[in-house]
Amino acid sequence: MANAAEMEMQHRTVLLEEAVDALLWRDDGIYVDCTLGRCGHSRRILERLGDRGKLIALDKDPQAIEEAKKIIDPRFSIAHESFARLRDVLAGYGVTRVAGVLLDLGVSSPQLDDPTRGFSFRFNGPLDMRMDPTRGESAAEWLARATVQEITEVIKCYGEERFAFQIAKALLARRMDSDRLGPLVTTGELASIVAGVVKTRERGKSPVTRTFQALRIHVNQELVDLQIVLDAAADLLEKKGKLVVISFHSLEDRIVKRVMRTLTSVEAIDRRIPMRAHQFAPPPYKLVGKVKPCAKEIAENSRARSAIMRIVERVAL
Ligand SMILES: C[S@@+](CC[C@H](N)C(=O)[O-])C[C@H]1O[C@@H](n2cnc3c(N)ncnc32)[C@H](O)[C@@H]1O
Incomplete structure (x- = not known):
């Protein structure tokens, strides 16, 4: 990073x-x-x-x-x-x-390269991703309440990600462990969960690119x-x-x-x-x-x- x-x-x-x-x-x-x-x-x-x-x-x-x-x-x-x-x-x-x-x-x-905005998996930062941080729900807030079906749909449709369901299941498993680990609130942790699930590698592309793109598109409508x-x-x-x-x-x-x-x-x-x-x-x-x-x-x-x-x-x- x-x-x-x-x-x-x-x-x-x-x-x-x-x-x-x-x-x-x-x-x-x-x-x-x-x-x-x-x-x-x-x-x-x-x-x-x-x-x-x-x-x-x-x-x-x-x-x-x-x-x-x-x-x-x-x-x-x-x-x-x-x-x-x-x-x-x-x-x-x-x-x-x-x-x-x-x-x-x-x-x-400047949005992508500012770790505090949470758009990029290249930096560890708060999992926000809102273009307008004064309104609406951050990526972390949405992931804390969305169902597996909703997460799968977003990652599949907006990221065109083949492993959408597996990623959603891994995110839900992580949420079940929040009492012990606290909520999922950083880009770094999201990136490592997703990278652990996506099994194939595309040339010149990080395995987490599709998921980050999908969440950004969803959070900002x-x-x-x-x-x-x-x-x-x-x-x-x-x-x-x-x-x-x-x-x-x-x-x-x-x-x-x-x-x-x-x-x-x-x-x-x-x-x-x-x-x-x-x-x-x-x-x-x-x-x-x-x-x-x-x-x-x-x-x-x-x-x-x-x-x-x-x-x-x-x-x-
Ligand atoms: C690629 S940048 C534009 C760069 C600009 N043309 C320049 O030359 O500096 C896209 C900008 O669009 C803004 N943006 C994206 N979606 C928007 C929306 N729905 N309403 C208003 N601004 C939006 C982003 O916040 C970002 O600042």
Whole structure:
């Protein structure tokens, strides 16, 4: 396990220029960065926005919000909110249409590399994993009350882990021993229980990666929130507005791909319109493209390895 001195607390923004190029099409528009992180994309958007443009940025993480407060710019507003509340947040600013929405999903390096946040099996720390530690239930609290079936389902669905049931049983056995050992509250102990159960080894992957990913997705409701924000963001776009989404694993990308396919297919046309008109009406959104980081970016930032950026444009209101 690494110690604090080895921690890399900087976040290297993935697809920085590509994402901002895809998002910004008018410099006087209202844009939303739903995932502030360490403000990499937000800073670049502000550099390229004109005096009449606006950027509203959200993050669940109070540390990301503190970082963003260092940006003093009258065109910039910050909200400590989940992007699942995008519609309400924008309504609070009196905004009903936007020129573009950016989502750079997952966790930031400062979250992952801070042992006190409990996201990583590389450090021993409290088993928390909440992006917003001021709300909701930590991973340790959930594991202390969930049934074997619930734990199995989460690890199987969100980690795509073959040994989900065996891991859940081992975690329950550990819980039965809480009188003697105390509750399971550290990432280090979770990692050693899981590593003791997962019998196969995948190349370049720790045997506990899948379980940690699954618990993080569950604790933060990541896929539920993603579905909600994609629907809201698409609906809030003005004509020519862009939705730009960077995902980092197949579960996220599958949702993004499915939503974008639905938006851009003929199915997206209002069914109340008489059938004949359908033959002439194009879908209200079009796929702009899919971008992956280049070899140079991946060589410089291993986190970029699995990134996929997808873009849609609204072509009709
Ligand atoms: C990959 S980082 C973003 C990095 C950022 N683009 C940059 O360049 O610095 C993802 C961020 O999204 C935030 N996040 C994840 N899910 C969220 C949600 N449902 N609502 C708001 N923020 C969320 C995380 O807290 C994290 O700070």
